[in-house]
Amino acid sequence: MSEQLCQHTEVKLSGYLDGELTQQESQTIYLHLKSCERCQQLYQELKSMQQSVAQLEKPTMSELELKKIMNDRPSRGFQWIGWLLLITGVSVIVAFTAYQFISSEGPLWIKLTLSAIYGGVAFLFLTVLRQRIIARKTDKYKGVDL
């Protein structure tokens, strides 16, 4: 059997062993193996080695360990409560400050100008926040690099 054919077969022997070749490719390898003793021997050796590796013992976690991991995880619920408290607190302060500002003495045009500036900053912040949230929800590559 020609050296070249053996070389061609050898490269694909693992693919053949794992059933990862196309039908045509595996047919070629199958036929070659039938006629080439050397490749057949290599194939048998790889096969038995594969079976031995498959039978290697897998160390396991005890059920207790698994349970501990499952119960130890940080609760998402607490995170939500934290955010809710923070947002409520900030809202109350903002509302109170706004009320103080509006009911305080001073010319109307200054109040309006300052309100426009604060309102503008808040609006820009919300726009950026919205964009970031949309990106976070739709980015399919998010979390790939964990």
Place this chain on the structure above:
Amino acid sequence: MRDKVFQQYFEQHSAGAFAMAFQMLRCREEARDAIQDACYSMLKLARLPNDSTQFRLLLFKVVRNKAIDKIRANKVRQSEEFNDGSTASEADNPQDSLSHQQQYQHLHQALWQLSEEHRDIILLKDWQGFSYAEIAQILDIESGTVMSRLHRARLTLREKLMMLTGDL
């Protein structure tokens, strides 16, 4: 709902992932920590895979990355022996069992003599039973690379085994 599905899949696949982490880190505690870190990281994801195979794939990928982080952080690889028994215990014939044990010991030794790259790909395929496409995803390599790398790894393992058994 989400938690229930997570728990079900996690329980289903964590054993295999633990075996991989243990094989990489060779330390029980470190392996358990890697699983725990992976569990937290996955819970933080906005969306989790909703079928078992995809979940397993992601779990292995995350656990593998966590294990690599740990290896980088404290170089624990040399600390504990991975081989703490073999599967040959059920053999009837004591002599058979002995030769089996020796065979497995050789296999372990040969595996540890391989490079990380080669050992990982052999174990992912033959020990954990992933397909080429899945291995490509877990290892972040081209799927075309998997077959050639795996084949080279197997040839190297065969060589090491031959040297250990004195066939060469």
